[in-house]
Amino acid sequence: MNQAIIVYILALILLLSVLLKMRVRLQLSRAKHGSLRGHSKWSRRMARLVPFFSYDDAVFFISDGAPANIGQQRRLALAELEKSINTQCALTLAYCEQLESSVSDLQFTSHYRIPFPYRNGLPKCFKLGSIADETKGSKIKDLDGNWRYDLSGSYGVNVFGYDFYKACMEEGINQTKQLGPVLGTYHPLINDNVEMIKQISGLDEVSFHMSGTEAVMQAVRLARYHTGKSHLVRFCGAYHGWWDGVQPGVGNTRVTHDVYTLADENEHSLKVLATRKDIACVLINPLQAFHRNNDAPADTGLLASERKTGFDKQAYSRWLARIRQICTERNIVLIFDEVFTGFRLAYRGAQEFYGIQADMVTYGKTLGGGLPIGVVAGTHQLMKRFKLEQPAHVSLARGTFNSHPYVMGAMNVFLKRIQSAEIQQQYQQSEALWNSRVAYFNQRLQAEKLPLKISNIHSILSVSYTLPSRYNWMLQFYLKNHGVELSWTGTGRLIMSFSFTDQEFKEVVECFVSAAQQMQQDHWWWQSPQLSNKTIKRQFLSDMLSAKFPMIAGLLPRPLLALEKQAQQMRAQQNHLTKPVN
The missing domain is CATH 3.40.640.10 (Type I PLP-dependent aspartate aminotransferase-like (Major domain))
Structure with missing residues (x-):
């Protein structure tokens, strides 16, 4: 009898332990976001299952179900844009291409500027990054002498404008150059830096x-x-x-x-x-x-127009x-x-x-x-x-x-300069200033009836797209052609420095307006009643499953119904044009 009671108690304890673990696990599961981003293990597993597939020349220009004439106009527009960029940036592109096979970062960024199904159909000049040899204020210059407004922000380094940092570096090195690259032993400037960082933090x-x-x-x-x-x-x-x-x-x-x-x-x-x-x-x-x-929003994920920022x-x-x-x-x-x-x-x-x-x-x-x-x-x-x-x-x-001495020197100058009355006043006004600038930006876009909207947190901006489209990622290349430098992530994150004057900001806005107008005229934002973000995603899923499981490709739904027929027609036209004459 006593043994039975002991077994019963142990079983009860075990059951309670299992129930408690299940409760804790359920609590953790409920705290995770419902997307794959919220489930790290599943996101890794699913990433391995995504097959590479590429839209051929016939589909590349009409993957949104656009008619053949729209596809042809897009083809001509892309050729013109390619010609313009190749002409503008010949030296820069050649230098970048020379580096690509030897610099792994460049190989990665050149492959992840746009959604991968379009990668092979994009001309080489669009994939390559930038090489620059000079900056000034809010602008950056490539090897061909093209000055562009820099919205890449050097990955967040450039808060106050390039001239500010060049002065910090020069003055900082002058203060520490007598010591040189001595490591382990501290330069006396470190004490100032530590005290200022303690006060700030x-x-x-x-x-x-x-x-x-x-x-x-x-x-x-x-x-x-x-x-x-x-x-x-x-x-x-x-x-x-x-x-x-x-x-x-x-x-x-x-x-x-x-x-x-x-x-x-x-x-x-x-x-x-x-x-x-x-x-x-x-x-x-x-x-x-x-x-x-x-x-973080990036153009490589612009499959539709569902970028969410706010x-x-x-x-x-x-x-x-x-x-x-x-x-x-x-x-x-x-x-x-x-x-x-x-x-x-x-x-x-x-x-x-x-x-x-x-x-x-x-x-x-x-x-x-x-x-x-x-x-x-x-x-x-x-x-x-x-x-x-x-x-x-x-x-x-x-x-x-x-604690490299040169870094300590540049840091010392930086920390002292941002304590100045001018920059402290700038800090007090900057949040309201950038909010008002973005409001003006959106007013201009709305006035020109462009399918774009800008959101921001302080001086960090992002572009959202207000019409369903599979080609929003094209905007980054039109912007480059109109004098705006972005990072390899494209229009997802625009990092602006405090050095932008009101006039310069307005000029950036006009660059955006001109670039977007040209893109609109080139029919990349063509619309139809059947085109929605939902149908775009369903079409992409169907394309992906067809690539993964070719045997069932014919059984999968194709929400953009005109796509296959138009693609076949365009292939037939191309074959006819290239067919040798007897």
Whole structure:
């Protein structure tokens, strides 16, 4: 009898344990975003299953179901644009092509500027990147002498304009050139830099690293070291550098099991933070407020016209305040990843912009005054890399080029210059200024009846498309032809420096208007009643499944009904034109 009771109790305990684990698992599942971005393991699995397929010459120009005459006009327009760019940029393109086979980054960006089915049909000149040899103010010059307004922002480095950073670099090197590349021994300027960063971050200690990714790695490592907990929380779509420890989905070749990807602005996510005992830190990318639960917008993903951006400062500030409270209560380290947003959103960065004090902050990019840098700032407790009572229990982090004298010099000039009355006034006015500029931008687009809309978070802008289209990615090439330099991600992220005057901003707007008008005249935004974002996505899915499973291709629905017939007609016309005469 006693044995039976013991067995019953053990079975009950086991059942309760299983039910508790199921409840915890369900709670975590509910906190994930419903998209593949919110499920890292599934996103990796699905990425491996996506087959490459390419639209041939007949389909390339009418993949939206446009009639043959529209396809022909697009073909002629692309040839004219190709001719113009080849003429404008002959030296730059030749130099870039020479590098492509030897520079892996260039190979990657040349393959991921547009949706992959169109890649093979795009002329070479559109795929290649840029080579530049001079900058001035808000502009950049390629090897052919073409000056363009720079909206690439040097990946976020260029907050104040290129002349500002060239002066920081020159003055900083002049202050440190007598020491040269001495590593391990500090240049005395480091003390000034540390004190200024402490004041800006509101934190106690500073460590220097070579890049923003490295700074994030160190912050996460220290959070785990001091809390003794294993997992970090990131929010769906947020980018924290290329380290696989904070990028668990597509792009990560190492399987990680110590990262929770939760939905942004989600009550279930807060419940996970408030109840789990294994969370060491929460990583916040302040820019994620601009495209919550979505990856950073890029033209390679412009399959239709469903780019989602938008910013509600008050709502996101309230969200961060709730996270701050839970992190304090649960001994979770709150890390602000300010590598991109630091010194842009406000003098004290996102902490000032949103009114939240973090436990640790990572900086990079612009803080180096034009030279490479990564910085971690944190409390005394979190920054310590050893335990006095356990001398062998350390968290080792060193780097050969940390605190390089030239970087310390440029950083010193940068930090002192942004304290000037002129730049402090600029900070006070900049949020309202950029909001008003974007409002003017949208007024111009609306007045010209162009299918574009601009959204922004401060001086970071993004282009959305208001009509269904499969060819929105073409706009980046028209913009280049009209004097605007973008990064390889295209129209998804336009990073503008504070050096843009009102007149220069208006000139950029006119470049956009002219480029979009030409693109519209070339019929890339052709419309029909059957064309919708839904039918575009269904067509793409059908094309992808046909490539993956050719045996069922004829059974799949084709929502853009005219496509196959038109493609066949165009192939027949081409075959007739190329058929040899007896």
